[in-house]
Amino acid sequence: MAATNVVLGIDLGGTQTKIGFVKKDGEVLAWDVFPSLADKDFVHFVNQLSEKFQALQKNIKEEIVIKGIGLGAPNANFYTGNMEKAVNFQWGETVPLVKSIEKVLGCQVVVTNDANLVAIGEQEYGVGKGMKNFIVLTLGTGVGSGFIVNGELLLGHDGMAGEMGHVNVNPNGRLCNCGSKGCLETYASVTGIKRTVFKLLADMKRASQLRDYSYNELTGKMIAEAALEGDPIAMRAFEYTGEILGTKLADAGAYFSPEAIILAGGLTKAGDLLLIPTKKSMEKRIFQAFRGKIKLMISDMGQKYDGVLGAAALAWRHFG
Amino acid sequence: MAATNVVLGIDLGGTQTKIGFVKKDGEVLAWDVFPSLADKDFVHFVNQLSEKFQALQKNIKEEIVIKGIGLGAPNANFYTGNMEKAVNFQWGETVPLVKSIEKVLGCQVVVTNDANLVAIGEQEYGVGKGMKNFIVLTLGTGVGSGFIVNGELLLGHDGMAGEMGHVNVNPNGRLCNCGSKGCLETYASVTGIKRTVFKLLADMKRASQLRDYSYNELTGKMIAEAALEGDPIAMRAFEYTGEILGTKLADAGAYFSPEAIILAGGLTKAGDLLLIPTKKSMEKRIFQAFRGKIKLMISDMGQKYDGVLGAAALAWRHFG
Numbered sequence: 001m002a003a004t005n006v007v008l009g010i011d012l013g014g015t016q017t018k019i020g021f022v023k024k025d026g027e028v029l030a031w032d033v034f035p036s037l038a039d040k041d042f043v044h045f046v047n048q049l050s051e052k053f054q055a056l057q058k059n060i061k062e063e064i065v066i067k068g069i070g071l072g073a074p075n076a077n078f079y080t081g082n083m084e085k086a087v088n089f090q091w092g093e094t095v096p097l098v099k100s101i102e103k104v105l106g107c108q109v110v111v112t113n114d115a116n117l118v119a120i121g122e123q124e125y126g127v128g129k130g131m132k133n134f135i136v137l138t139l140g141t142g143v144g145s146g147f148i149v150n151g152e153l154l155l156g157h158d159g160m161a162g163e164m165g166h167v168n169v170n171p172n173g174r175l176c177n178c179g180s181k182g183c184l185e186t187y188a189s190v191t192g193i194k195r196t197v198f199k200l201l202a203d204m205k206r207a208s209q210l211r212d213y214s215y216n217e218l219t220g221k222m223i224a225e226a227a228l229e230g231d232p233i234a235m236r237a238f239e240y241t242g243e244i245l246g247t248k249l250a251d252a253g254a255y256f257s258p259e260a261i262i263l264a265g266g267l268t269k270a271g272d273l274l275l276i277p278t279k280k281s282m283e284k285r286i287f288q289a290f291r292g293k294i295k296l297m298i299s300d301m302g303q304k305y306d307g308v309l310g311a312a313a314l315a316w317r318h319f320g
Numbered sequence: 321m322a323a324t325n326v327v328l329g330i331d332l333g334g335t336q337t338k339i340g341f342v343k344k345d346g347e348v349l350a351w352d353v354f355p356s357l358a359d360k361d362f363v364h365f366v367n368q369l370s371e372k373f374q375a376l377q378k379n380i381k382e383e384i385v386i387k388g389i390g391l392g393a394p395n396a397n398f399y400t401g402n403m404e405k406a407v408n409f410q411w412g413e414t415v416p417l418v419k420s421i422e423k424v425l426g427c428q429v430v431v432t433n434d435a436n437l438v439a440i441g442e443q444e445y446g447v448g449k450g451m452k453n454f455i456v457l458t459l460g461t462g463v464g465s466g467f468i469v470n471g472e473l474l475l476g477h478d479g480m481a482g483e484m485g486h487v488n489v490n491p492n493g494r495l496c497n498c499g500s501k502g503c504l505e506t507y508a509s510v511t512g513i514k515r516t517v518f519k520l521l522a523d524m525k526r527a528s529q530l531r532d533y534s535y536n537e538l539t540g541k542m543i544a545e546a547a548l549e550g551d552p553i554a555m556r557a558f559e560y561t562g563e564i565l566g567t568k569l570a571d572a573g574a575y576f577s578p579e580a581i582i583l584a585g586g587l588t589k590a591g592d593l594l595l596i597p598t599k600k601s602m603e604k605r606i607f608q609a610f611r612g613k614i615k616l617m618i619s620d621m622g623q624k625y626d627g628v629l630g631a632a633a634l635a636w637r638h639f640g
Contacts, residue, residue, distance in 0.1 A: 075609075085609075133477040147575070149469055149476075156469075156577025157453040158613065166607035167571040178608050251487040255467070255575055257476025287486035288498050289395075289405075293478065 003063040004029075007315035008053070008107070011117065011307025012073035012097075014038055014088040017045075019052060021060060022312035024320060026125040030059045031308060042091035042100070050104045068319025069109040070311035071097060072117030079159040081111055087177070110318045114307060116153055116162065118299075119146025120317070121310030122262055126301045134260045135252055136299070137164060139245075139267035142177070143185035143192075147256065164252065165189075169244055188245040190220035190266045196237045197223055208233035224270040238273045245274075246281025253294050254287045264299035264306070271298070323383040324349075327635035328373070328427070331437065331627025332393035332417075334358055334408040337365075339372060341380060342632035344640060346445040350379045351628060362411035362420070370424045388639030389429045390631035391417060392437030399479040401431055407497075430638045434627060436473055436482065438619075439466025440637070441630030442582055446621045454580045455572055456619070457484060459565075459587035462497070463505035463512075467576065484572065485509075489564055508565040510540035510586045516557045517543055528553035544590040558593045565594075566601025573614050574607045584619035584626070591618070 006029060011018040013036060020031030032052050037044050057064070075086040081098030083089065098109045112120075119136040122128035128136070132151040138144040143165030147154035154161045165185035166178055173182025174195060186192050197210055197218065208231050213222065226234035249261055261282075267274060279296050286294070301309065326349060331338040333356060340351030352372050357364045377384070395406040401418030403409065418429045432440075439456040442448035448456070452471040458464040463485030467474035474481045485505035486498055493502025494515060506512050517530055517538065528551050533542065546554035569581055581602075587594060599616050606614070621629065 131477075133481075149474060150472065152470065154469060154576070157451075157579040158577050158610075160609055161453075161575065161577035163574040163577075163607050163609065167574050168567055168605050171567060171605060180605070180607070183607075247488055247491060251571065252575070254483040254486050255481065255572070256474070257478050257481035257483075259477040285488055285491060285500070287483050287500070287503075289480055289483065290478075 003065045005067055005320075006064045007067050007312050007319065008069045008105075009308040009311030009313075009315065010049070010069065010071040011114065011311055012036060012071060013114065013307070014074065017049070018308050019049070019056065020308040020312065021056060021064065021066075022309065024316055026309060026312075028308065029062075029064070030056050032056055038089045038091070040090070042095055045091070046100050046104050049101065053105055066107050068315045069101065069105065069107050070313070070315030070318070071101065071109060071111045072114040072307055072311045072314070073097060073111065074114055075160075076111040076113045077159040078110070078112045078116075078153075078155050081109070108319055110314055112153065112155075112314060113144075113160070115144025116146040117307055117310030117314065118144065118264055119148055119310070120153060120313045121301060121306050122264075122299060123148055124313035124316070125309050126262070126299055126306075127297050128260065128262055131259045133256065134258045134262060135164075135256060136262045136264060138265040139189050139263060140265035141189060141191055143189050144265075149256065164248070167248055167251070169248065184244070184248050188241055188248070188267070193220060193223055193237050193241050193267065194218050196240050197233060200233045200236055200240075204233060204236070206232045210234060220266055221269070224273060227270070227273050235273075238270065239277045241267075242274055242277025243281045246278045246283075247285045249278065249282040249296070250285035250287075253282070253290045257290060258294060260295035260297050262297045262299050264301070268298045323385045325387055325640075326384045327387050327632050327639065328389045328425075329628040329630070329632030329635065330369070330389065330391040331434065331631055332356060332391060333434065333627070334394065337369070338628045339369070339376065340628040340632065341376060341384065341386075342629065344636055346629060346632075348628065349382075349384070350376050352376055358409045358411070360410070362415055365411070366420050366424050369421065373425055386427050388635045389421065389425065389427050390633070390635030390638070391421065391429060391431045392434040392627055392631045392634070393417060393431065394434055395480075396431040396433045397479040398430070398432045398436075398473075398475050401429070428639055430634055432473065432475075432634060433464075433480070435464025436466040437627055437630030437634065438464065438584055439468055439630070440473060440633045441621060441626050442584075442619060443468055444633035444636070445629050446582070446619055447617050448580065448582055451579045453576065454578045454582060455484075455576060456582045456584060458585040459509050459583060460585035461509060461511055463509050464585075469576065484568070487568060487571070489568065504564070504568050508561055508568070508587070513540060513543055513557050513561050513587065514538050516560050517553060520553045520556055520560070524553060524556070526552045530554060540586055541589070544593060547590070547593050555593075558590065559597045561587075562594055562597025563601045566598045566603075567605045569598065569602040569616070570605035570607075573602070573610045577610060578614060580615035580617050582617045582619050584621070588618045
């Protein structure tokens with residue numbers, strides 16, 4: 001029997017790392033997840049990755065040929081192969097991901113940042129399949145974004161293009177992790193909608209079940225559940241989030257003329273609560289030439305595999 | 321002697337059309353300008369173009385081979401070859417530019433919109449030479465924009481990407497020609513700064529030489545001259561324009577990670593009056609990863625040839 005060609009996809013996150021051997025058609029032959037140890041030395045991560053890599057290979061019954069490795073990580077730079085100034089990692093200012101992993105695992109490695117991975121995954125295995133121009137926004141703790149332009153990932157001059165989480169909503173707005181004020185991710189993320197709820201609890205007088213929770217207790221899921229039950233503060237919070245997100249999607253539409261904008265991440269679990277006001281605002285604010293033309297979709301990939309599949313798709317593209 | 325290879329560049333504007341035979345290195349062998357007759361039938365334009373084309377050829381002493389024709393026009397679509405819904409032309413909803421001109425002139429034709437032309441011209445013959453990722457903004461009566469991404473013109477799904485004139489500055493802001501409110505071009509254009517001056521004349525009490533002119537009399541040049549003489553209203557108008565423009569350039573920087581943003585068009589004649597507040601605002605509002613990294617430049621191509629050279633560069637790219 002002929003050996004099966006596979007790639008290894010690695011989704012390196014601030015908390016955990018997912019790895020998986022993936023066939024060209026997206027079938028995951030074996031996968032695992034382990035702590036990234038972002039607060040320890042980088043060498044611990046590399047050693048652990050090496051162990052898991054060996055163990056995973058043994059789990060696969062059929063004979064495999066590893067064509068290459070794709071890796072996504074925060075602030076990973078496609079051009080240099082390094083992770084640069086990733087604030088949640090104690091691995092140093094510049095971490096030589098490609099060089100180190102190639103040395104230890106003995107395969108060629110390609111990297112990009114984690115939000116770009118999701119875009120590549122959508123293009124290869126998700127709702128973006130067959131599209132040559134689309135945008136993926138991951139609305140989680142923060143906002144990540146990846147842009148597919150003319151079939152290719154948008155990298156820009158320095159490999160770091162597509163930072164839509166940090167476009168300006170309000171120059172005098174909420175303080176952002178990046179040090180600036182009023183960035184999109186301070187509004188249109190799980191953290192953003194929590195901040196919106198707390199602003200509304202202060203501004204409005206209406207009764208709300210959300211008045212019983214502290215800032216640290218409140219989760220995005222609670223806000224969505226309250227909105228579904230008709231809680232006025234929670235409902236208004238989704239409307240407000242959608243208005244702001246839609247306005248920035250209108251801008252993105254005018255820049256890129258995408259076939260679709262795909263939303264992913266925790267906040268999208270609220271479904272129509274988010275989608276309806278976002279679409280309404282986007283259509284109202286977009287340049288007339290694009291009105292009614294850009295599909296607004298929610299990713300169907302699920303969060304279990306999405307990063308691994310994206311990393312695998314990147315590897316297939318480069319080494320397949 | 322061997323024949324000289326040339327292309328014809330056509331810059332079709334709402335008022336006039338410029339055409340020129342251009343060598344690969346950008347040398348213009350012969351050129352002419354004539355009224356576009358946008359308020360007459362399209363057939364008049366085509367006939368006139370044909371006459372000028374014949375006459376221009378006769379003016380050239382050396383033997384030439386015409387490799388193809390590049391054409392830029394408002395709302396011209398690269399994919400369809402048509403001009404679509406161009407509001408300042410009475411030539412119909414959909415004008416078959418490529419088909420008609422190929423038939424009459426007997427050469428292959430490629431089109432794109434006029435703002436994209438300027439970007440291609442900059443890349444081939446201007447300050448964008450050698451750059452693979454940059455943005456050109458033309459700040460004239462309105463705002464046009466062209467994006468070069470990974471060496472290629474950004475066209476998007478429908479061929480009309482890059483409408484930065486219509487990104488949102490203020491959802492409750494100034495009424496725009498496009499029917500929306502608060503688009504960038506209502507602020508960061510020659511018309512925009514006029515509107516700003518009139519707002520400031522209303523809001524502020526300071527004496528100003530601009531209080532002597534009607535809205536219809538006032539020109540961008542007068543505002544620039546007044547600012548250079550220290551007129552407080554005129555100076556504040558440039559600051560305000562720069563603040564708004566800089567904020568949107570910061571967004572564009574976060575989306576595209578360009579090597580440079582090149583400003584062109586009438587408003588840039590004011591030089592540092594515009595450039596200094598724009599750069600200050602852009603650097604203040606941009607995501608930290610890009611701070612200090614994106615060159616803000618003023619085009620040096622001049623307006624005499626820029627559209628023709630851009631159209632020629634487009635033709636060379638496709639037929640050279």
